[in-house]
Amino acid sequence: METFLIVAIKSVLLVVILLTVFAHFMLIERKFLGYFQLRLGPNRVGPWGLAQPIADAVKVIIKEDIIPHDADRITYKLAPVVSLFVALAAYASIPVAPPVEIFGRTIELSIVNPNAGILLLLATTSLGVYGITLGGWASQSKYSLLGALRSTAQMISYELALGMSVVGVIILAGSLNLYDIVAAQENIWFIFLNPIGFIIFFISIVAEVNRVPFDLPEAETELVSGYSTEYTGIRFGMFMMAEYVNMLTMSSLATLLYLGGWNGPGFLPPIVWFLLKVVLFLFVFVWLRASLPRLRYDRLMDLGWKVMLPVAIANLVLTAVFVVLF
């Protein structure tokens, strides 16, 4: 019972934190984009525009909820929920710092900590596609459908490379448990041991979360924002939330797998190190968005299958040989 209570509390906390972070991250992104493009970004609501997220939230919630006439109603309503739920659930297995002692109890800073932590994470994120595909299909609109199909194909393709690069880390750490993986990086981060793997991993996660330059599924100029074309109001908001939460999840995962997680010089507490690294990744996401053009769709698939996957496999083999030899 007690365990259950702890998990419940942790879950609620996590959801609240994630949603808050999401909202402010959006704001920061817009600000940064503004600076990149030599403009100010949102600055009207509150000091420096800090209340903008609240305004956005109100707008999204009160906006009319339109369901297209031909849409498959159940699926249409289900899709954003699935997206968001999966995105939030994925974070459940991510630890942000070593276990802490609270009220004489050792509490892990992740909701669950299974032996096969990475696998659970991959399993959960692999369900994220459903929201997009179902949403695109249920809208019964060709833009939505095309966007959804593109998105599905893209995510599946890059999931392979992602998985392959993760296996490299697993080999190095000798465990599937995220705590163990972080512990294994106490002396040297895996980004130095396995740089190719990191590059593949990073490119893959950018593609996984449909960000520039891999934002084909949404591609406002081509597909009128893809799978979410027909969505409005809170349902659209849920897709947005899911996307940004996913970005958080992936950044955290990258931190854990390659940047040594919460490991860092002792002058800062572990959780700060962790957050700093995550923020670094988030910044790169924004940076990429500001600087890179979109890839053509066939190029994107070519890149995924003909470059990323072979390189990932080669990297895997090299890593394995490396581990066996040394």
Added chain:
Amino acid sequence: MTVEILQGYLILSGILFAIGAAGLLLRRSPLVMLMCVEIMLNAANLAFIAFARYWGDMTGQIFTFLVVTVAAAEVAIGLAIIVLLFRHRDAADVDDVNALRG
């Protein structure tokens, strides 16, 4: 694990198997028929995993792994064939696919 619980799992698996079979016999969309086959395979997998737990033997789980792999391959090929079928008609109704007979 007691025998009663094992039997519970087996009965569940049997029911799933029968539902899959029913779908195979009742539905006319090849896509759904293929899904029903997956249900049947999954039912068999459940029985395997229950037995693996019962014996404390990993082999049952290994077999399940193989079944999942094979199912994936089977679905890939099955869907390819269905796509081929669809290319020449709007809807593939297996009842209409009966040029070969006698």
Added chain:
Amino acid sequence: MSNLTTVDLNFFAVAPLITLAAAGLVVLVLELVLPAERSRPWWYAAGLGGIALALYYVALLWSGPAAGPAASIIGAGLWGRVTNGISVFGGAYVVDRFTLLFSGIVLIAAFCTVLLSTARRDEDMPGYVALVLGAALGMCVLAGAGNFLTLFLGLEILSLNLYVAVAFERHNAAAKEAALKYLILGALATAAMVYGFAFLYGQTGTMSLSGLARGWEADSTVLMKVGLGLVLLGLAFKLALAPFHVWAPDVYQGATAPITAFMSVGTKAAAFAALVRVLLALMPEESPELLLPLWVLAVASMVVGSLSAAVQTNVKRLLAYSGVAHVGYLMMALLGMNHQGVSAGIFYMAAYLFMNIGAFAVVVSLGKNGREGEELSDFTGLFYRRPGLALAMTLFMLSLAGMPPAAGFQGKLYLVFSALGSGAGGAALWLVGALVVTTGISAYAYLRVVTTMFRRSEAQAELADAGHVEAAPAGLVNAGEGGGTGASVAGEGPLSWALTVVVAVAVIGTLYLGVAPQSMLALTRHVLPLP
């Protein structure tokens, strides 16, 4: 790493499998690296070479260390003579003479299939060759399966490759339909069979065929029986035993003839081998009633196969039904589960290999304008166009009908011998009776093909009439031999060398096994540890 040493990794024992896999990859890679217009011969060469090499390894494993320079090149000293059989990979795969014999049959069938396919003009034939190699690999795995995992994988490797191979002519509606039916029904059978494995595993806690028998010692053996039943019917499906044969005619008709030939011979050989192994592992000592359904299936197959064959006008379909009947005959070999039966079964399979491949080769060779010569009408007057081909086909048909001096006759003879000698009493007589009755019926089907070949087509008859108007004896209308004039109707060019080779091999094989069965029988003796 040290764990690996607990498993017997004898890669030499699975050299044929490795060779097949490697050849498949080579074919695919060749397509990538060679310019399209010049690579065609190389695909076939690689495929055929791979199969031939695999056959060589089979022979090597059979006969033990070879002598001479060739032996030193491939390191013959490492090869053990496989007399009593060895199991490798922790018992997952059994390499004994039984496996080797069936591998041989499968490989010959695959070789002929690739040869038959050389006439095809599609551009992605490397995929096709690789599929054949893959299916052959699956069949070889199936023949030597030592536990359920290997058995299941072998079965699925061969099935998956064949599903694709059946659908290969993707613009042909019949091919697609056939593939869909094959896949859905095949998956159904697979699911049932996996369930059977689950039950057997549940009772015994082991997946190894050698450990299964202990399950019979439990108080209640329902799981064993049901498991055995489900596994039997899964194999019965692959063997196309009635009523699990429903897919076979449609699939055989829809697929291209070389694939059909391969399917009908290879799949059956491999599934039969697996059936023998399963029965060997599971045969309860004193309960023959457990196998009663098998005999019922056998009789049903004979009856359904021969009756349906009699009314077919499509030769591929006719051969499909004939295959159903032949599998029914083949089951007689298992009546007593003794040496004699197994030997007769292998012999029959070998005979079936030659006569069936031969018949399909003729079907292939009659193809023109992109379609195969599968209708009975394509055979009209064949004798006057291509007498050699017609005579070869006559031989195959007579052999399938079980007439001397062809191999089919000897095959049936040994099956009858083994059934009568099995001590199965009533069941044996029933099976023999069904064999005899249905042989009579199916002879009608085969002779229809033969008489069609010897009947002139209308065009030929006109030519013949023009040349011969004289009154026949007794004033009977007649259009017998046309001397030289009839032959001029022949409009086709000569057979390609590949088809000629296949037909010749089939003719020689059919005749050889029919006239001198002793050598083959000697090979099949004592290949399994049986009573």
Added chain:
Amino acid sequence: METTALVWIILFPLLGAVGLALGRNRLSPRAIGLIGCSTVGAAFLVVLSSVIQLRSLGPGEALVQTLFTWAKGQGFGLEFGLLGDAISLWWLLVVTGVGFLIHIYAAEYMASDPGVGRFFAEFNYFVFAMSLLVLADNFVGLLIGWASVGLASYLLIGFWNTKPEAAAAAKKAFLLNAIGEVGIILGLAVMFSEFRSWSYAEVFPQVSQASPGILTAIGLLLLVGAVAKSAQLPLFTWLPDAMQGPTPVSALMHAATMVTAGVYLMARAFPIYQASPAALTAVAWVGALTALFGAIVATRQFDIKRVLAYSTMSQLGYMMLGAGVGAYTQSLFHFFTHAFFKALLFLGAGMVAHYLHGEQDIRKMGGLAKKQPFAYWTFLIGVLAIAGAPPFAGFFSKDEILGAVLVQGHVFLWLIGVAVAGLTAYYMVRLFALVFAGDPSHEHGEGHESGAAMKVPVGLLAVLSAVSGLIAVPGVTSVPGNFLEPAFELYGHHVPHAGFGWPVAVVLLVAALGAYAAVKAFGPGGAGRAAAIVTAGAPPKGALANGLYIDDIYQKGIGGLFVGLSLAVGNGLDPYVIDGVVNGIGGLVKRVGQGVRQVHGGYLRRYALTVFAGVAIFLIYFILV
């Protein structure tokens, strides 16, 4: 005694068959005829020398030749060899001897047929097959020969393969014979499970230890084969239709040799029959009833070859009757003489038809005595021989059988036999009168006379028909008895004999009455003749003329039965009912096949249901067991 010669009896015709098949388009008809005849002639010479060799051996000894080991495995083995004992050589004398004569005849008869090469290849193949049947030293070899002659028969009946009736007749012959083969194979199956062998030399000595039930089963199953091959009741319907083949084929296969294979089988397997009274009785009754039936039906036929076909059936009935009472010597003797006179009659009929440009309706003939004197005289000898007029061949052989029947105490069978003798005389004289007597009623104009190659064999056969009976005059000569009986005594059977006595007189009297009635009715000015000629050309009417409609019953009745069955099974069969009944057992097989075909309707879901139902039944069975 081991010999190396026997195999040549088989090889010569085989070489001829293969050579002719390969060279049929290159050789001239003359060369073809020459090759075809010479191979059979050579075989005949080997037979003759073998007979001489056999005579020099002690009683019970035989010529044997081991060829090869055929199958050898645990628990079974089959040495394939040839056995030249009295029975087989006796048969071969006729097969190759009469065969040789008919080959010569055919060389001219078929010379103008474009298919002559194929004809002689098949004809030689037949001789090969028949020799194999007779010479094999085991039942499997016999069966192979049996099936091969069936194939030869199929090919030759359908020789004129563009004629639909010929194709249908060939199919019918094949299928009915397939039933017979089924019987034999089943019999062999039972035999193997009892004796563990199929070799004569191993089976027969064991017969005394076997249970009578098994022996009866074997005997009856073999009888099924014999009934089909020898056109006995009830599987005779193919024989009259088989006359669609060329006349030499009818003469050689469907009169003289092949159809007697059933009798050969009875004689060959005599130890089994002698040990099983029930089977033996069945053989006797089948023979007697067939003899009676054939004779009755023959009295109303108008096609010259059909008359002879039914008469063949009837005579084969005599032989079976003889075998059925244990009078094998007499039965074989009748086979011997019958081969001569029936071949003679067929060849004569062929000459007549040849002369009349293919006309076979005897109502349109008449008055040929003057136009074809040679045919007239030879045919007359044939008629006298078959009718049993002394001292022609049929008189002795038939009376020997009837005498043996009576000696064995089968009075009722004897009465049937006597009645058949009367009927035989009646229908043969009727035939003879309609064809040769009276005025020429046909409008065929001048026919063409046969050449020497046809006349010489016919003449020789006439002489043989006239005198061959003299080799077994009771109390005077006993060539068949001396030659054959040691073979039967080998397994302890003593053939019963009857001398001349009052029964012979009865038979003669009845036959004379029959002949007289026929002359009265069908001689010039006879009432029956007039009535017959009026209906010339019309299809025969009445139960007798149509073979008691048995063929129709088979085709429509049994076919209909299966239609009903199929209707009950599947529901898509209406068109077949409307289409009506197609053709004999071929149609039957087809119809059942069509019924089964409904299962394969092309619907995937139905297939799945079938498979699933199979699974369910499997499961129930395995749960319950």
Added chain:
Amino acid sequence: MIAVLWIAGALAVAGALGVVIAKTPVHSVISLVVNILALAALYLSLHAEFMALIQVIIYAGAIMILFLFVIALLTARKDPVERSEGKLEGQRELGIVAAVTGAILMTAVALSAGFGRPVAQEALPSGFGSPAAFGRELLTTHILSFELTAFVLMAAVIGVVVLVGQRKL
């Protein structure tokens, strides 16, 4: 364990029924995903940790997505197939009878089965069902099976390329 069996079992059955009943293939897919996730839960309750995750990753994450993809590609609108009447008379009735019979039979088998070892249990080996144990087993004892799955997958790859690819390998 019992609670998981009941709850996840009910979900699994509901999912499976949904596949059969749903009028639209997409709904069938969603139902099947529910079924698969429920099965994964059942696997977890049976100490098959690795298989549960594999079940989700491969089945839900790949196979079903593939289904969805193909459905979206082929039938943008609702599937018209199931709206018309089938051509086979009696198939529905017979199918239901067959399936119910099958379920009853399977239940009967499960209830009447005597299992191979006595009820008294020894403890599970440590790490049973974990990825590590799974990997050790798969790569030692069952190495051949592992290698052979490569050919299963290769068949699928060749198949898909040959059938629906650009006719170039």
